[in-house]
Amino acid sequence: MLPHKFTPNFKSAFKSELHAFLSHKRACGLKYDTHAHILDRFDKYLQRERITDFSQNEIKEWLERGEHEGAGPHYVRISLYRQLVFYLNRHGNTISLPLAKSSLNKSFVPYIFTKEQIMSVLQTADQLSKVCNSNQHLVMPVMLRLLYCCGLRISEAASLRIKDIDLTRRTVSILHGKNDISRTLPMSESLCNTISGYLEEMYIATRPDDFVFPTPKMERYSKNAIYQAFRNILWTSGIAHGGRGKGPRLHDLRHTFSVHSLQKLIYEGRDTYLLMPILSRYLGHKNIYETEKYLRLTAEMYPDILEKVRQAYDSPIPEVAYETN
Incomplete structure (x- = not known):
């Protein structure tokens, strides 16, 4: 069990x-x-x-x-x-059922940030002003970097505890993520330095069971609170929101990480199908088919990549069905 x-x-x-x-x-x-x-x-x-x-x-x-x-x-x-x-x-009751919700729209296409937009979002987060009874000016710059640089789900980032971060080995451990998949991910030196400075400023670096991103009451941040802060950052950055259900959403930072990673691999001439299992494991997917969707999206966004992929592989690029949370 x-x-x-x-x-x-x-x-x-x-x-x-x-x-x-x-x-x-x-x-x-x-x-x-x-x-x-x-x-x-x-x-x-x-x-x-x-x-x-x-x-x-x-x-x-x-x-x-x-x-x-x-x-x-x-x-x-x-x-x-x-x-x-x-x-x-x-078990003996006679309760009427509500109408079943139709299955989620699989034609949904995630919002992929440009690298310039990512820079703008991070700069805006870095310039957040301190507000009474709030620590979002400290939390958001680091959380957004972790979401984009490591491709985490927002639930995974919000649940991180100090003991899950190993600054010496430069790793972050995700325990019992979606589908009960655990994984340990590498972090860049610059991201580790950012997290180290953040933890010292938050005065929680020596308490291993504390949340990495706590509220002022040292509780876990809700996804809604983080999302609202993210929406404000997008507005200040001049990035329009498409309306309810259309994004950009926090989860689109994970999609963007995946697409940008594949873009880099393809431009470097790397064998993407050989590396696909590694990216799949990195993202915490159940199988490689969940990861291959990003190959088509990358090709659609960068037309020159499509030709590179066709030259390298005989198999068709898979159709897209995106993870939505």
């Missing part, structure tokens, strides 16, 4: 049912850590609204997409609720 870290202390009228559902899923061998956090939020919602039944009218607000909630997280949340209802109905 996969290890799980978080078990909520349910307190709503449905605390027994929620606990039984979570225990059932984990007994089936599922980690269910992210889902446990969602169930915890749902339990708090039930308490706050004093809900005693799962009628559509009672939980209408919970089923709606949040103001700053992406399509992916909303899809996961509604899917989890439907699984909960299925489970409860199998």
Whole structure:
């Protein structure tokens, strides 16, 4: 069974049912850590609204997409609720199901920053002013560099602890990332120096269990808080936002890292298909097919690369289906 870290202390009228559902899923061998956090939020919602039944009218607000909630997280949340209802109905309840969310749009194309835009974003982050009861002027410059330079997911960066950073070996360790994949990634000397200076300034360099990017209360930063700070940085940098669900998003820094890495390899004349498994492992993908999508995107963005790839390989470049969170 996969290890799980978080078990909520349910307190709503449905605390027994929620606990039984979570225990059932984990007994089936599922980690269910992210889902446990969602169930915890749902339990708090039930308490706050004093809900005693799962009628559509009672939980209408919970089923709606949040103001700053992406399509992916909303899809996961509604899917989890439907699984909960299925489970409860199998145990004697008669709860109506909400309409299933259609599958995520696989035609989504990520926003790839130019190198000039990346420089502009980092310069803007470096010039953030100190605000009362906030440390984002220290956190954001380093977090954005880590996201872009190492291709991390935002959830992975926000969960990093001091003990996961090895400045001597110049590595950062991602433990139990997406799909429960752990990996250790190399960092450049300049990035290590930046992180070292940041940790000293934050006064947390000698406390291994502290978050690398803590709130002023030394808690884990929420993705929403980081995203809002990122949106402000984009605005100041003169990079337009395409609207809800269109980006640029924080996750696009990871996409940009992948495309820029492949661009560099191809221009250097490296065998991209030979190195693809390495990039796949670096990104924490389940398989190489998730990584090959970046080869087509790189070719589409840089037409001269497409000809280089065609000359080197007989196999077609794979179609694209992008990771969205």
